[in-house]
Amino acid sequence: METGQGSVLKAGTLGSLGVAALGAVMMAPALGIYANLGLISADSGRAAPAAFMVALLLTLPTAISYALISREIPSAGSGYTWLSESVNPFVGVWTGLLLVATYFFSVILQPLLFGLFLNELMTVLFAWQAGYGTWLIGVIISTLAVVLLAYPGIEISAKSSITLTVLEMAVVLALAGTILIACVGQGRIEYGPFNPAASLHGFQGFSKGLVFALLSFGGFSVITTAAEETHAPRTIIPRAVVTACILLGVFWALTSWGFSLVMPEEDWAKQVASGINPVAVVARNYWGAGSLVVIITALTAALGVYLASIVGYARVAFAMGRDGTLPAFFGALHPKYQVPWNAQHVVLVVTLLVAAVWGRWLGLYRSYEWWGTVVVFFAMVSSILVNFGCTVFFWRFRREEFSWWWHAVIPLVGVITSALPLYYSFGANLWNAGWENGQSIIVFCLSAVLLSGLYTVGLCWLRPEALRTKSSPEGLKVQS
Numbered sequence: 001m002e003t004g005q006g007s008v009l010k011a012g013t014l015g016s017l018g019v020a021a022l023g024a025v026m027m028a029p030a031l032g033i034y035a036n037l038g039l040i041s042a043d044s045g046r047a048a049p050a051a052f053m054v055a056l057l058l059t060l061p062t063a064i065s066y067a068l069i070s071r072e073i074p075s076a077g078s079g080y081t082w083l084s085e086s087v088n089p090f091v092g093v094w095t096g097l098l099l100v101a102t103y104f105f106s107v108i109l110q111p112l113l114f115g116l117f118l119n120e121l122m123t124v125l126f127a128w129q130a131g132y133g134t135w136l137i138g139v140i141i142s143t144l145a146v147v148l149l150a151y152p153g154i155e156i157s158a159k160s161s162i163t164l165t166v167l168e169m170a171v172v173l174a175l176a177g178t179i180l181i182a183c184v185g186q187g188r189i190e191y192g193p194f195n196p197a198a199s200l201h202g203f204q205g206f207s208k209g210l211v212f213a214l215l216s217f218g219g220f221s222v223i224t225t226a227a228e229e230t231h232a233p234r235t236i237i238p239r240a241v242v243t244a245c246i247l248l249g250v251f252w253a254l255t256s257w258g259f260s261l262v263m264p265e266e267d268w269a270k271q272v273a274s275g276i277n278p279v280a281v282v283a284r285n286y287w288g289a290g291s292l293v294v295i296i297t298a299l300t301a302a303l304g305v306y307l308a309s310i311v312g313y314a315r316v317a318f319a320m321g322r323d324g325t326l327p328a329f330f331g332a333l334h335p336k337y338q339v340p341w342n343a344q345h346v347v348l349v350v351t352l353l354v355a356a357v358w359g360r361w362l363g364l365y366r367s368y369e370w371w372g373t374v375v376v377f378f379a380m381v382s383s384i385l386v387n388f389g390c391t392v393f394f395w396r397f398r399r400e401e402f403s404w405w406w407h408a409v410i411p412l413v414g415v416i417t418s419a420l421p422l423y424y425s426f427g428a429n430l431w432n433a434g435w436e437n438g439q440s441i442i443v444f445c446l447s448a449v450l451l452s453g454l455y456t457v458g459l460c461w462l463r464p465e466a467l468r469t470k471s472s473p474e475g476l477k478v479q480s
Contacts (some may be wrong), residue, residue, distance in 0.1 A: 026032075028305045029172060030168035032252045032254055033172055034277070034294065034298040034301065038268060039372070040052075040212045040213055041268035042209070043199075043208040043209035044199040045200025045265035047260075048209065049254070049260060051209050052316030055213035056249030056251070058214065058417040059217040059220070061161055061413040061417055062418060063240060063245045064406075065386055066386060067084050069086075070082075080311065080320060080325075081319060082389050086389050087388075087393075089386070093325045094453060096320050100317050100381050107347050111142045112350075112367050113302045114138050116277070118130070119131070120298075135357065139341075143348055143355045149307050160182050167300065167444055175287065176256075176257070179258030188261050200417065204429060207429075209428065215375060262282060272365070288436075309390075314340045324465075333386065370441060378445070380418045380422050383418040384414075384418045384419060388415060390414075391408055402465075426441075430442060
């Protein structure tokens with residue numbers, strides 16, 4: 001295997017469609033409805049469409065910052081490389097560790113979800129109330145499937161993403177269309193769900209539900225990690241980032257509309273608390289045996305996000321291993337496929353262990369909720385740093401092109417819109433939810449942030465040369 005400095009990913013593998021599909025499948029059009037809608041509605045009631053629209057507005061400034069800086073520094077390291085080059089290596093390494101954590105925890109999240117839907121499949125097919133054992137089998141099956149798709153290289157990953165994305169979006173649209181047509185026939189159409197004030201539990205409930213709307217958008221940044229394997233990354237990557245966010249935001253708001261009208265608001269929370277997926281209940285009510293299609297596309301969607309999460313994590317970890325800011329083990333490429341296999345080995349082994357423990361500790365659905373909340377926390381912190389880095393980069397290295405609107409106001413709005421969910425959703429309300437549902441999440445997240453900071457300080461002290469020397473591929477260096 002190639003290791004350390006000089007390792008280069010296989011260039012020119014992806015085109016516009018492949019990059020867009022990779023981002024879309026990471027954001028999971030189907031899972032925004034199948035997995036997250038129930039958790040959103042449990043707290044915000046019928047205001048779920050409004051939660052998706054607000055999440056889009058909160059995400060868009062950060063997506064624009066990602067697009068602007070990725071056009072100037074296309075790199076597999078994404079925010080790690082950008083902030084190392086534009087601010088300083090210390091901030092870059094810390095950001096890189098947070099990005100690695102974001103993708104790493106997102107990888108853990110996906111087999112938990114696959115196992116949940118496998119249990120639902122067993123219930124529909126055999127009227128069998130599956131439990132922990134079947135769920136754990138689902139975790140293992142999904143991991144083996146992802147190994148077959150992710151290990152041969154990103155090109156296979158992207159082709160799989162295209163197929164999965166088109167299929168799942170078609171099924172969600174068909175189901176949502178069926179529900180809306182029925183609502184029109186019954187005279188039940190109303191536009192209140194697009195108003196945040198319609199939240200079942202007021203602002204507190206809306207802000208809590210917003211966490212899982214934001215989780216739906218959390219994967220757009222994976223697009224930027226494919227830059228070194230993309231044709232014309234300076235044009236394709238920025239366009240794909242912003243377009244994916246806008247299209248999927250509108251998609252989720254519209255497709256969740258019908259669901260918000262056909263179930264009493266209180267029932268969402270009751271079914272979630274009982275470990276029942278409310279969306280699956282609605283699907284059975286409207287499609288009967290056809291709801292099996294929904295479950296199957298949910299399974300493929302979970303595999304798609306699993307796949308894309310590994311792509312994002314492994315490439316940021318690879319870039320850091322290549323630079324020496326993570327052990328060189330992570331910077332190793334397979335000699336034939338030119339993909340970071342070692343980084344993938346680590347996350348898959350840890351995922352299997354964590355899934356087994358958390359599923360037993362918290363239960364199946366609550367494990368997904370726990371790790372989903374963690375992913376949103378790290379995504380918001382990383383977003384704050386990337387927005388800051390965008391302004392610094394253009395001020396220091398592209399002064400003649402600096403725009404106060406695009407390079408100062410938009411990133412500042414991105415900082416604010418990333419900080420607000422942290423303040424309202426990860427503060428006192430989460431702490432007061434008790435150890436299992438809230439305090440353990442806060443302690444875990446803050447500990448991981450602290451440890452990443454201590455690691456960076458230790459690197460500065462013990463291996464300062466790793467922070468001074470970058471091994472970005474030719475053409476990715478910032479030119480002042």
